[in-house]
Amino acid sequence: MLRTYEYVGKSSWPELVGVAGDSAVATIEKENPSVDAAIIKPGDSYLTAIFCDRVLVFVDSNGIVESVPTVG
Incomplete structure (x- = not known):
């Protein structure tokens, strides 16, 4: 069964x-x-x-964000 999630607030940065x-x-x-x-x-x-209350922020070796952070 596929579930859809409704995010509250902004979900992508x-x-x-x-x-x-x-x-x-x-x-x-x-x-x-x-x-x-x-x-x-x-x-x-x-x-x-996938967690609807979590955002993983992937950084490079210098601590700089390297991909778009999104909820999930």
Whole structure:
């Protein structure tokens, strides 16, 4: 059975690509208080399941956001 999820608030932050990870996390949590954002560094392990209250912020070795952070 396929479930659809309805996100509350903003769910994608393309404008944060190229920004420092810590700053991106602060922006995400300010713009959508219903999610928790977490920085994922190269080599970090993380649960690949989809969570409607989580945003993974993938950064490069310099701590810069390298892909669009999205809810899930």
